[in-house]
Amino acid sequence: MYNYVKQISAFLPNKQGTLTGFTQLLADNSLDLMALSLADTTNFGIARAIFKEYDKALAVLQQAGYTASITPVLAVGVPDCPGGLNKVLQILNRENLSIEYIYNFVHTVDDQAVLICRVDDGDKAVDELQKAGVKLFDRSELQ
Amino acid sequence: MYYNEHMETASRDELERIQLERLQATVRRMYDNVGFYRRRMEEQGVVPEDIKTLSDITKLPFMSKIDLRDNYPFGTFAVQKTEIVRLHASSGTTGKPIVAGYTRHDLEMWSDCVARGLSAVGVTADDIVQVAYGYGLFTGGMGVHYGIERLGATVLPISAGNTKKQIMMMQDLGTTVLACTPSYALVLGEAIRDMGIDPETIKLRVGVFGAEPWTEGIRKEIEALLHIKAYDIYGLTESVGPGVAMECKEACDGLHIWEDCFIPEIVDPDTGEPLPDGQIGELVITTINKEGMPTVRFRTHDLTYIHKEPCVCGRTHRRLHRLMGRTDDMLIIRGVNVFPSQVESAIVGIEGIAPRYLLVVDRVHNLDTLEVQVELLPTLVYDEVRKMEALRAKVQKSIEQVLGLSVSVRLMPPNSIERAEGKSKHIKDNRKLD
Ligand SMILES: [Zn+2]
Numbered sequence: 001m002y003n004y005v006k007q008i009s010a011f012l013p014n015k016q017g018t019l020t021g022f023t024q025l026l027a028d029n030s031l032d033l034m035a036l037s038l039a040d041t042t043n044f045g046i047a048r049a050i051f052k053e054y055d056k057a058l059a060v061l062q063q064a065g066y067t068a069s070i071t072p073v074l075a076v077g078v079p080d081c082p083g084g085l086n087k088v089l090q091i092l093n094r095e096n097l098s099i100e101y102i103y104n105f106v107h108t109v110d111d112q113a114v115l116i117c118r119v120d121d122g123d124k125a126v127d128e129l130q131k132a133g134v135k136l137f138d139r140s141e142l143q
Numbered sequence: 144m145y146y147n148e149h150m151e152t153a154s155r156d157e158l159e160r161i162q163l164e165r166l167q168a169t170v171r172r173m174y175d176n177v178g179f180y181r182r183r184m185e186e187q188g189v190v191p192e193d194i195k196t197l198s199d200i201t202k203l204p205f206m207s208k209i210d211l212r213d214n215y216p217f218g219t220f221a222v223q224k225t226e227i228v229r230l231h232a233s234s235g236t237t238g239k240p241i242v243a244g245y246t247r248h249d250l251e252m253w254s255d256c257v258a259r260g261l262s263a264v265g266v267t268a269d270d271i272v273q274v275a276y277g278y279g280l281f282t283g284g285m286g287v288h289y290g291i292e293r294l295g296a297t298v299l300p301i302s303a304g305n306t307k308k309q310i311m312m313m314q315d316l317g318t319t320v321l322a323c324t325p326s327y328a329l330v331l332g333e334a335i336r337d338m339g340i341d342p343e344t345i346k347l348r349v350g351v352f353g354a355e356p357w358t359e360g361i362r363k364e365i366e367a368l369l370h371i372k373a374y375d376i377y378g379l380t381e382s383v384g385p386g387v388a389m390e391c392k393e394a395c396d397g398l399h400i401w402e403d404c405f406i407p408e409i410v411d412p413d414t415g416e417p418l419p420d421g422q423i424g425e426l427v428i429t430t431i432n433k434e435g436m437p438t439v440r441f442r443t444h445d446l447t448y449i450h451k452e453p454c455v456c457g458r459t460h461r462r463l464h465r466l467m468g469r470t471d472d473m474l475i476i477r478g479v480n481v482f483p484s485q486v487e488s489a490i491v492g493i494e495g496i497a498p499r500y501l502l503v504v505d506r507v508h509n510l511d512t513l514e515v516q517v518e519l520l521p522t523l524v525y526d527e528v529r530k531m532e533a534l535r536a537k538v539q540k541s542i543e544q545v546l547g548l549s550v551s552v553r554l555m556p557p558n559s560i561e562r563a564e565g566k567s568k569h570i571k572d573n574r575k576l577d
Contacts, residue, residue, distance in 0.1 A: 041528055044528075067556055
């Protein structure tokens with residue numbers, strides 16, 4: 001049974017200084033940011049991030065007036081060699097699993113790059129990736 | 144249940160006959176006894192004999208709060224002071240208050256209106272009603288009080304404030320009905336929850352709330368907190384006080400205005416032109432069963448419309464829609480009248496969106512633009528930009544459908560929009576008009 005990694009998603013209005021306000025808040029609360037991705041439109045953005053202490057991060061953000069929530073995501077181990085990422089994506093593609101977004105961990109873990117991945121059918125993706133021998137990092141290994 | 148079945152279910156013909164008779168008598172008394180209104184009528188070239196049908200009411204001059212203030216304290220009374228048995232006053236934010244005088248007949252009429260309203264929401268002689276409206280110059284406390292006694296229910300005149308004592312009395316006496324402002328009902332409900340009191344130890348079943356504007360959202364909140372059915376009561380000191388109009392439990396949709404005592408009109412707030420039933424505009428009330436201080440075509444500045452359909456409860460008196468704001472809040476954008484409360488009704492219930500908004504009006508290349516900023520709830524419902532964008536578009540479509548006007552919508556973080564306690568805080572108008 002795979003223990004999903006918990007991602008924090010937060011809404012960022014598109015105004016000058018919102019991102020620095022966000023990172024400042026994390027720093028002030030000594031929250032260890034392990035991965036971060038940003039997506040935006042002209043009107044607003046969404047920050048997605050993995051923290052060691054995801055529950056504390058959620059509380060800090062909501063108390064500071066952010067709209068935020070927890071989303072379960074996969075943490076996929078990608079061998080640190082050419083073609084590593086391709087191998088993972090090919091498996092998902094073969095099984096018609098659509099990827100909503102991916103982004104990378106700042107550091108490698110056990111010499112592997114860690115890919116944060118949100119797929120429409122997470123349970124199926126877990127099965128297929130594990131069958132193909134791809135390493136999935138459990139929440140207990142990261143958080 | 145009806146309190147005065149004959150009057151509450153009278154045929155429209157009979158009601159209108161009573162209305163015309165009473166309107167004519169009221170206008171005659173105003174003309175004969177209230178100098179300022181007589182001069183107004185003369186300026187407009189109208190005499191009491193001109194009122195031959197109900198629709199002739201539009202020939203009469205309006206009255207406003209300013210008129211009452213200018214004739215402070217007794218200048219608009221239509222009877223000798225010996226006939227006045229009670230005075231109330233509405234607090235003015237600046238300067239002098241407005242003084243209202245009541246004859247014995249007026250107090251009877253008022254109690255009767257309140258008793259009808261209470262009865263319409265199922266209050267009976269078996270109930271204990273806790274009146275947590277303020278007592279004193281304000282009409283709320285005493286107005287509801289005498290209506291309760293008239294109905295034969297038991298009144299607990301505790302007045303406003305002292306929340307802990309309110310809750311203790313509620314538990315000890317087994318209060319079944321609460322009458323107060325909706326905001327105080329929320330305070331009581333939250334206090335009961337925060338004190339960890341088992342709602343089963345409280346027997347409340349009905350709430351009668353008024354004296355300030357509130358929304359369907361607040362109604363749901365109060366009902367959930369207090370485990371009651373909450374009803375809207377409407378009134379204003381210039382007309383009499385609370386009880387001018389009241390919801391019924393059968394429809395719980397619109398407030399029956401007692402038309403044998405009050406004639407409601409809806410007019411365009413800008414031009415004063417009468418609007419047909421179903422159209423939103425300013426409520427204008429003429430008191431036709433009041434001796435002490437009748438008010439003719441009084442501009443309430445409250446926005447509402449009159450329901451077109453007869454009510455399922457059998458009452459023939461027409462219904463005012465729950466108040467939709469104040470005329471001071473009305474905006475005219477590209478020629479369309481826009482009321483902030485319409486936006487609220489458009490966004491309420493959309494997942495992830497708080498009922499908090501700001502209308503930002505601007506003029507770009509001689510064209511009015513309207514941006515609606517809406518607040519998100521603290522919990523993000525989607526972690527994908529595409530879905531958030533779809534949510535934004537959904538909010539936009541919903542608002543556009545209600546307003547009949549194209550708008551842009553901006554999603555805002557929680558608590559970023561200033562709380563609207565006074566009026567006009569829902570609006571930021573950047574247009575420079577000359
Ligand atoms: Zn009804």
